[in-house]
Amino acid sequence: MTLRLGVPSKGRLMEKTFDWFGARGVVLNRSGSEREYAADVSGVDGLSLQLLSAGEIPRELAAGRIHLGVTGIDMVREKLAFWDRSVQEIAPLGFGGATLVIAVPAFWVDVDTLEDLDAAAAAFRRRHGFRMRIATKYHRLVHEFLRREGVADYQLVDSQGATEGTVKNETAEAIADITSTGETLRANHLKILSDGVVLQSEAMLFKSRAADWSGGRKEALAQLVAQIGR
């Protein structure tokens, strides 16, 4: 009987996850060489560790291939329709805080709200003959948000990185991206719409509803939760 825990395999998210569990007596370690994606656990029985890309953790949770996983709220809500049917939030980890926002060029003094963005998009389409482009990797979240808010005449263009640069490169007119301090947005001459917050995100420990919870795994989870809750 083991519980499989998926943890981001890289960078600050991994380090902070290790620190968070370590502070609660669950010691996660990378084993092998610096480049090998292998890891082990001490301080608690029956827990095995898998290092995964943060973006893949929602899918692995939904498929039940891991019992527990650490990833951003944004990732889960973007990738899983009916996310709360396939996973459950267990504990916020208190880091990785970020906000998914809609941002436009700062010199657009006429655009401060979504209502303005909508009106500007209509004029843009008339003038340029195509829909205003919003660069993002969060297609589902952004579309749902803009539909709910009644914004029309836009299109989403995919951007998997350096999204803040797309406006200057003229591959998009606006962006929807994750920001924590807004520093990168400002450096790229962009501003956040005053009502343009799509989602507040942070790192979260999720439980899979689809995984096999038989054979004492439920009890093991209860024990783990008691330990990390201290």
Add this chain to the structure above:
Amino acid sequence: MVTKAEIRAEALRLQSLFEDAGALVVEADILQPADTLLDLYGEDIRARAFVTNDPLRGERMLRPDFTVPVVQMHMSNGAEPARYTYSGEVFRKQDDDPDRATEYMQVGFELFDGSDPAAADAEVFALMARAVEGLNLRAATGDMGLLMAAVSGLRTTERRKAALMRHIWRPNRFRALLDRFAGRREVPSARAALIAQTDPEALIRAAAPQIGLRSGAEVLERVSALQADALEPPISGGEVALVDSLLEVRGASPAALSQLHDLAVDMPAIEGAVARLAARLDALSARGIDVDTLEFEARYGRTSLEYYDGFVFGFYAGERGDLPPVSTGGRYDALTRVLGRGRSIPAVGGVIRPHLAVTLRKGAS
């Protein structure tokens, strides 16, 4: 359990009914170019359609419906009047309801005929009613043309009317805009400050470097438009109340029609649309539809995809609130105008989901 064979048999039955009504059988490709559909419907279609990529042809969509390909085919080589029928699978993501099928059959009938719109509306509705006869369905009808006429008749600027017209299909944004233009919503402080600016050009220059395709001139143009709009008088409370009353109209068709006649006294802009509704009811009667019990609801059709712009209808299973409509349809003159690049052909059509017809028939027996 409904089998594919039963669904196909029902589709064949429906299609032969449509052929007997004079329709030509047409086919459409399953893979449709995404750009046309995206340009027409925007992101709503991308969220609902299965999108795939072809290295040569770019983004493609598994057809989410037949209307666009059938209209395109007709525009390029059809003569009027024309009646078409098609039958085949359509594909839609069901993000908001995992119990609904993502791949299902649709059988449709489309009529392109500008000579007598009321008769054409009635022909399509009566045909659909006949196709679902015996299933004990409830019919819902509406008319998008009424609200559009009411908006075009408002005593305000063309710019405000155009803004409202864009959001006919988004009731919340429409309401927010109408309240804004009626002076019922407080102007946000950022906008109030902008309107008070005496030198917006300097403001734009000072704000940040001008990046992207939307130019400083376009920003300035919108600032000027906002400033000009701020000087316009609000849409009167009386006019807003009339639009609200129009949206409240519902009931059996004759009663709804008489309410609309009353409204038209104070709102002459809707006279034409009301007369068209009256003519349609006459045409429906002539086709044997009992209009005295036919429900009419002015709001009906406002939350569907934005291509119906006149008569709209749907047939629903009364007790089965969990089922999507068995049949839907309506008039889409504006769509043909967009696809025809200025050339417009009045068009009305409807579709039936044969798997729902079979499901209901089996449930009843």
